[in-house]
Amino acid sequence: MADRNLPPLNALRAFEATARLESVSRAAEELHVTHGAVSRQLHALEEALGRPLLMRHGRGIALTAAGQQLRDSAVAAFGQLREDWAALRQDDTRPFVLGCPSSLLARWVIPRLDRLSRDLPGFTLHLSAQEEPFSPTLAGLDAALMLASAPFPPGWRIHALAPERIGPVLSPRYAGYATLKDQPAACLLGEALLHTASRPQAWPEWAGSAGLDVERLHFGQGFEHLYYLLEAAIAGLGVAIAPEPLVADDLAAGRLVAPWGFAQTSASWILAVPQRVTGAPSAALVVWLRHELETHK
Secondary structure (H helix, E strand, C coil), X not given: CCCCCCCCHHHHXXXXXXXXXXXXXXXXXXXXXXXXXXXXXXXXXXHHHCCCCEEEECCEEEECHHHHHHHHHHHHHHHHHHHHHHHHHCCCCXXXXXXXXXXXXXXXXXXXXXXXXXXXXCCCEEEEEECCCCCCCCCCCCEEEEEECCCCCCCEEEXXXXXXXXXXXXXXXXXXXXXXXXXXHHHHHHCEEEEECCXXXXXXXXXXXXXXCHHHXXXXXXXCCHHHHHHHHHCCCCCEEEEHHHHHHHHHHCCXXXXXXXXXXXXXXXXEEECCCCCHHHXXXXXXXXXXXXXXX
């Protein structure tokens, strides 16, 4: 039995195509039926509603007020249905596309890919390095892993993974290492600090948390990306500032040391998922990332 609270769905489909394309003929072409078949469906819909939806306007058509209201609802509903149906029809083996800033990708994600494969068997991941800020729609991505702080674009679902912690690091190869390593943090005010354009607030934020006069910070060599900054620190070129997880392996191996510790910032590790993406893969990834950040810093 038909649901009287819903319009005839075949007729509604014909109306949606006609209203969206602004043509009965083009609607017939899209639906692979005749012009007459579409006209009959439109007439049936108007009869079911009890008022006109379309009017002839010159050689074309115009929508009545009721037609405009139904068009808006129908176009939105069928558009969402098409998007959801396309997602459901996708091959389950399609790679999950994860966007990631290139420095974070190189220094944290890639070294953990073997563990990801073992912990999430069958999860096929495609990594997309991002050199520029993420777009508000996260176009082309199923999710984005980043260090960021609110506010976020309204189209993102935010999964908080861990608070960010940053701190100064230097290599035992650095010429001033023996002098600095046992000194209080104030000794850094006399250093030409390595820094990166991608995180200009990092040094001031850490210095403020350490009780240092931010105005007395002195900046030396700058680098475009965090990856290059940390490579410079490992090479012994100076003292850099870094998120703790990105240097954890270097600290464990003795390539870098962090004599003054790490401090929490206002930012967080997050996984941002566009509203259009649903399903278990992103949920499984969130659980894995949280565990990884907690146990394998």
